[in-house]
Amino acid sequence: xxxxxxxxxxxxxxxxxxxxxxxxxxxxxxxxxxxxxxxxxxxxxxxxxxxxxxxxxxxxxxxxxxxxxxxxxxxxxxxxxxxxxxxxxxxxxxxxxxxxxxxxxxxxxxxxxxxxxxxxxxxxxxxxxxxxxxxxxxxxxxxxxxxxxxxxxxxxxxxxxxxxxxxxxxxxxxxxxxxxxxxxxxxxxxxxxxxxxxxxxxxxxxxxxxxxxxxxxxxxxxxxxxxxxxxxxxxxxxxxxxxxxxxxxxxxxxxxxxxxxxxxxxxxxxxxxxxxxxxxxxxxxxxxxxxxxxxxxxxxxxxxxxxxxxxxxxxxxxxxxxxxxxxxxxxxxxxxxxxxxxxxxxxxxxxxxxxxxxxxxxxxxxxxxxxxxxxxxxxxxxxxxxxxxxxxxxxxxxxxxxxxxxxx
Amino acid sequence: xxxxxxxxxxxxxxxxxxxxxxxxxxxxxxxxxxxxxxxxxxxxxxxxxxxxxxxxxxxxxxxxxxxxxxxxxxxxxxxxxxxxxxxxxxxxxxxxxxxxxxxxxxxxxxxxxxxxxxxxxxxxxxxxxxxxxxxxxxxxxxxxxxxxxxxxxxxxxxxxxxxxxxxxxxxxxxxxxxxxxxxxxxxxxxxxxxxxxxxxxxxxxxxxxxxxxxxxxxxxxxxxxxxxxxxxxxxxxxxxxxxxxxxxxxxxxxxxxxxxxxxxxxxxxxxxxxxxxxxxxxxxxxxxxxxxxxxxxxxxxxxxxxxxxxxxxxxxxxxxxxxxxxxxxxxxxxxxxxxxxxxxxxxxxxxxxxxxxxxxxxxxxxxxxxxxxxxxxxxxxxxxxxxxxxxxxxxxxxxxxxxxxxxx
Numbered sequence: 001x002x003x004x005x006x007x008x009x010x011x012x013x014x015x016x017x018x019x020x021x022x023x024x025x026x027x028x029x030x031x032x033x034x035x036x037x038x039x040x041x042x043x044x045x046x047x048x049x050x051x052x053x054x055x056x057x058x059x060x061x062x063x064x065x066x067x068x069x070x071x072x073x074x075x076x077x078x079x080x081x082x083x084x085x086x087x088x089x090x091x092x093x094x095x096x097x098x099x100x101x102x103x104x105x106x107x108x109x110x111x112x113x114x115x116x117x118x119x120x121x122x123x124x125x126x127x128x129x130x131x132x133x134x135x136x137x138x139x140x141x142x143x144x145x146x147x148x149x150x151x152x153x154x155x156x157x158x159x160x161x162x163x164x165x166x167x168x169x170x171x172x173x174x175x176x177x178x179x180x181x182x183x184x185x186x187x188x189x190x191x192x193x194x195x196x197x198x199x200x201x202x203x204x205x206x207x208x209x210x211x212x213x214x215x216x217x218x219x220x221x222x223x224x225x226x227x228x229x230x231x232x233x234x235x236x237x238x239x240x241x242x243x244x245x246x247x248x249x250x251x252x253x254x255x256x257x258x259x260x261x262x263x264x265x266x267x268x269x270x271x272x273x274x275x276x277x278x279x280x281x282x283x284x285x286x287x288x289x290x291x292x293x294x295x296x297x298x299x300x301x302x303x304x305x306x307x308x309x310x311x312x313x314x315x316x317x318x319x320x321x322x323x324x325x326x327x328x329x330x331x332x333x334x335x336x337x338x339x340x341x342x343x344x345x346x347x348x349x350x351x352x353x354x355x356x357x358x359x360x361x362x363x364x365x366x367x368x369x370x371x372x373x374x375x376x377x378x379x380x381x382x383x384x385x386x387x388x389x390x391x392x393x394x395x396x397x398x399x400x401x402x403x404x405x406x407x408x
Numbered sequence: 409x410x411x412x413x414x415x416x417x418x419x420x421x422x423x424x425x426x427x428x429x430x431x432x433x434x435x436x437x438x439x440x441x442x443x444x445x446x447x448x449x450x451x452x453x454x455x456x457x458x459x460x461x462x463x464x465x466x467x468x469x470x471x472x473x474x475x476x477x478x479x480x481x482x483x484x485x486x487x488x489x490x491x492x493x494x495x496x497x498x499x500x501x502x503x504x505x506x507x508x509x510x511x512x513x514x515x516x517x518x519x520x521x522x523x524x525x526x527x528x529x530x531x532x533x534x535x536x537x538x539x540x541x542x543x544x545x546x547x548x549x550x551x552x553x554x555x556x557x558x559x560x561x562x563x564x565x566x567x568x569x570x571x572x573x574x575x576x577x578x579x580x581x582x583x584x585x586x587x588x589x590x591x592x593x594x595x596x597x598x599x600x601x602x603x604x605x606x607x608x609x610x611x612x613x614x615x616x617x618x619x620x621x622x623x624x625x626x627x628x629x630x631x632x633x634x635x636x637x638x639x640x641x642x643x644x645x646x647x648x649x650x651x652x653x654x655x656x657x658x659x660x661x662x663x664x665x666x667x668x669x670x671x672x673x674x675x676x677x678x679x680x681x682x683x684x685x686x687x688x689x690x691x692x693x694x695x696x697x698x699x700x701x702x703x704x705x706x707x708x709x710x711x712x713x714x715x716x717x718x719x720x721x722x723x724x725x726x727x728x729x730x731x732x733x734x735x736x737x738x739x740x741x742x743x744x745x746x747x748x749x750x751x752x753x754x755x756x757x758x759x760x761x762x763x764x765x766x767x768x769x770x771x772x773x774x775x776x777x778x779x780x781x782x783x784x785x786x787x788x789x790x791x792x793x794x795x796x797x798x799x800x801x802x803x804x805x806x807x808x809x810x811x812x813x814x815x816x
Contacts, residue, residue: 002610002638004664007576009520013670018662019473032466039462046454046684054447057650058440059780065427097505097654097674104673112417130673168415202410230410242465244679246505254426256412262421265512265538266505267438270678271652276454372467 013133024347025381030243030324031372033299036292037242038284045279046272053275061268062275066261068095069271071278076235076249079285084210085224086233088251094260097269099208099248102234103130106204106250108263110168111136118156119171120148122327122357122365124178124206127171139167140358145318147177147184150191157199169202169232175218176209179327179356179367181320186219193225201230208236208248211289213322214297229253237277239324240289245273296324296371303370303378310386314396324371327356329364334393336366339385342392348385379407421541432755433789438651438732439780441707444700445650446692453687454680461683469676470683474669476503477679479686484643484657487693492618493632494641496659502668505677507616507656510642511538514612514658516671518576519544526564527579528556530735530765530773532586532614535579547575548766553726555585555592558599565607577610577640583626584617587735587764587775589728594627601633609638616644616656619697621730622705637661645685647732648697653681704732704779711778711786718794722804732779735764737772742801744774747793750800756793784815 053071056062064070073090080086080093096102103126111117113135119127121140131138139160142152153170160167172192174184184192196203205222223233236248247269250260280288300320307315307328316329330336340352353365370378386399461479464470472478481498488494504510511534519525521543527535529548539546547568550560561578568575580600582592592600604611613630631641644656655677658668688696708728715723715736724737738744748760761773778786794807 002608002636004610004661004667007518007610008667009518011520012517012667015663015666016474016669018666019475021473022467022471029468031468034463034466037463037465039458039465042462042465042680043455043458046458047451050447050451050454054450055442055445057445057450057652058442059430060437060439060651062652063430065429066424067427097678100673100675109420110415110417112419126673200410202412202415228410238675242680243468244465244470244676246674246676246678253412255423258423258426259412259416259420261424265508265534266654267508267646268652268654270505270654270681272450272650272681272684273678276680 023344023349025377025384026349026372027368027370027381028349028351029369029372030239031369032239032243032324033295033371036295038280038288041280041284042276045276049275049279057271062271066264066268067091067093067257068269069274069278072274072281075278075281075285079281080251084207084218085220086251087224091254092251092257094250094257095269095274096248096250096264097266098238098246099206099234099236100126101264101269102248102250103127103206105260105263106232107134109256109260115168116160116165117169117171118153118160118167120173120177121359122179122362123171123173125351125355128355138358142359143177143180143182145182146188147174147180147182148172148188148192150188150195153192153195157195157201161199167201169204170196171204171206172222173206173209174222175207176212176320176322178209178323179325179351181318181323181325181327183213183218183321186225189219189222189225193222196230197228203231205231205233207233209239209323210235211240212293212296212324214293214300215321216290216293223251232256240285240292241277241280245277246270247273247277293322299370299375299378300326302375303368303382306379306382309400310383311396312398312400325367325369328366328368329361330366330389331395332364333395334389335363337363339366339389339392343385343388346384346388348381348388350385376407431752431757433785433792434757434780435776435778435789436757436759437777437780438647439777440647440651440732441703441779444703446688446696449688449692450684453684457683457687465679470679474672474676475499475501475665476677477682477686480682480689483686483689487689488659492615492626493628494659495632499662500659500665502658502665503677503682504656504658504672505674506646506654507614507642507644508534509672509677510656510658511535511614513668513671514640515542517664517668523576524568524573525577525579526561526568526575528581528585529767530587530770531579531581533759533763536763546766550767551585551588551590553590554596555582555588555590556580556596556600558596558603561600561603565603569607575609577612578604579612579614580630581614581617582630583615584620584728584730586617586731587733587759589726589731589733589735591621591626591729594633597627597630597633600630604638605636611639613639613641615641617647617731618643619648620701620704620732622701622708623729624698624701631659640664648693648700649685649688653685654678655681655685701730707778707783707786708734710783711776711790714787714790717808718791719797719804720806720808733775733777736774736776737769738774738797739803740772741803742797743771745771747774747797747800751793751796754792754796756789756796758793787815
């Protein structure tokens with residue numbers, strides 16, 4: 001038999017592990033609640049949009065060019081203005097295969113090995129893995145309950161400047177920060193822009209959770225406050241409508257998009273998903289995300305209560321202001337990488353902090369996603385996690401053994 | 409205003425040109441016939457599959473893992489066996505965002521700057537541009553009406569071997585070769601495998617047009633004849649169902665796919681398109697492609713007749729054995745790059761040979777796609793092209809000025 005390992009390049013990436021199905025208690029991944037997929041509305045939208053534009057599937061990009069289906073770009077142009085204050089024409093919106101493709105395109109356009117990026121100290125694990133693969137260094141900025149700290153950002157930028165290092169960009173998730181779940185207020189957004197201006201840097205604003213704020217309102221996007229055109233913006237329908245739909249968007253000047261497009265080698269992102277979303281969103285987006293956010297807010301309360309119930313004071317967290325995850329700090333005795341490893345063998349999947357943070361206390365943190373599981377899974381999963389943590393690390397000292405009254 | 413050109417890396421790719429809509433006479437791109445998109449069947453499939461699996465859109469990859477929707481992999485496992493003789497389990501099939509993503513994944517897995525690939529002398533332009541970007545050298549093998557010439561392949565491989573160069577793979581489009589439109593017969597496929605075995609090389613078989621043979625039959629895939637596991641295979645639904653659907657597939661061993669998956673950083677390809685295709689294909693694929701191929705065969709005859717009518721003996725071509733393009737050789741006086749440039753200004757878009765071939769006479773060739781246009785567009789477009797060619801290069805000497813009787 002031909003042995004491909006003989007012809008693999010030396011720097012080939014490790015294998016992706018075999019798929020073995022979802023764990024019994026799944027607290028990882030950006031999955032959402034199966035009961036909140038608007039199946040009937042998507043069916044109706046599929047029928048309506050195929051009637052209207054189905055024949056155009058015969059042409060790559062539906063004949064609307066490489067930026068993607070015009071109908072969805074029109075919806076976004078209007079919706080981004082109304083929801084985030086962003087003024088972007090349809091020529092400034094590129095539809096992509098999920099916000100991850102937006103990340104990849106911006107990285108390919110701007111970053112090269114050895115470059116430096118400034119980023120929240122705790123951030124999306126997929127961003128770190130991307131930087132590592134690209135040979136890009138990142139400098140973390142401490143965060144608090146309002147997201148990236150601007151005083152700390154200025155300190156970091158000044159130190160880099162003094163060292164003669166010019167970062168390629170500031171990468172930030174200001175609205176429902178991942179993993180901390182915080183929302184950066186408007187004054188801090190203005191501070192971030194001022195710091196970027198002072199050091200003459202571009203900003204990449206990743207807003208993929210921004211539609212899911214529990215309060216139902218959000219500050220204007222940094223892009224909306226930017227008068228210099230230094231902000232590249234991305235968003236997604238994965239969190240707001242359905243993760244398995246791979247549709248996101250990159251918002252930037254036509255000149256920037258013309259560069260990024262040259263790295264988009266896929267002959268367009270899936271048009272049918274764009275078409276169905278365009279129809280669905282035009283009449284149902286706002287009401288859908290309002291309902292979904294309220295449901296997630298309830299689940300956020302529920303998982304916080306479960307943490308209190310089973311971990312007691314051993315679990316330190318901020319109640320998330322939106323989204324689908326909570327960032328939990330455990331006592332110093334706990335090595336969360338080991339906790340995650342053991343928990344995985346017992347059917348509980350969690351994200352250990354070191355994969356989501358470069359902070360000194362990263363190894364004390366875990367990220368728990370509550371979008372996917374129902375309340376019974378959340379209750380029993382957090383309970384089992386507490387039991388595993390107690391058995392291995394001695395904390396929490398006591399575990400309340402009553403399941404949530406809501407479940408009885 | 410922030411000037412991004414100041415922060416672009418030195419090796420940034422050139423801008424992608426602004427979209428200006430389709431040309432009046434469009435003979436480029438893999439577009440298909442708008443009248444042959446099965447809109448009603450896709451609508452019915454969307455409704456049926458959303459009823460059945462819609463809620464699963466809440467999870468990335470539908471909970472079927474990174475290989476993609478199991479329903480579509482099951483269809484492919486059965487269909488590839490029946491249509492191409494390929495025995496592949498669902499674990500050997502990776503659903504990707506069009507066969508272009510399959511190309512990118514295989515390239516990223518196997519190729520590094522300075523590597524050499526052996527390829528048909530005339531081939532898909534997007535393959536050449538990919539190799540150029542990657543810094544990969546390619547050596548062309550002459551073709552004839554049966555595709556890649558095995559005697560020539562052996563000469564090329566022996567010469568490389570003598571020079572101490574070990575190619576990373578043999579890349580081939582055996583079934584409806586792009587751009588020549590030929591089908592490699594089974595004995596030559598076996599010869600290709602024997603040559604690959606002799607020089608201990610893997611093969612990448614790109615079969616994205618294979619469902620559109622005009623005779624309705626096809627030889628077994630090279631993958632099907634391979635007893636060594638040296639063939640990586642890819643195919644697509646873009647040509648057989650709809651280009652704007654971005655769904656293709658990579659067929660290889662689970663071990664190879666586990667490597668390729670590590671380069672797939674998009675959290676899965678669009679699931680809804682996979683779902684709709686799975687339902688549609690399970691009952692309609694064979695009848696649909698039979699009808700489509702018959703229609704394309706008629707259009708192939710029509711464009712060949714138009715070439716005869718307007719270019720006379722100045723146009724030398726093989727009638728394609730399938731697919732949506734014809735590869736035309738013009739007299740030595742014609743520089744087709746210049747022809748394409750002038751034609752573009754007059755509303756006629758064609759592919760000049762140098763972008764699709766490394767052969768000595770590449771500049772005498774053009775590729776004309778006939779999938780998209782109706783007969784009136786084909787007739788008038790070929791006529792206008794002949795007029796432009798005559799005005800610029802003096803050939804053809806005479807142009808028949810009667811449009812096709814079918815159109816009157």
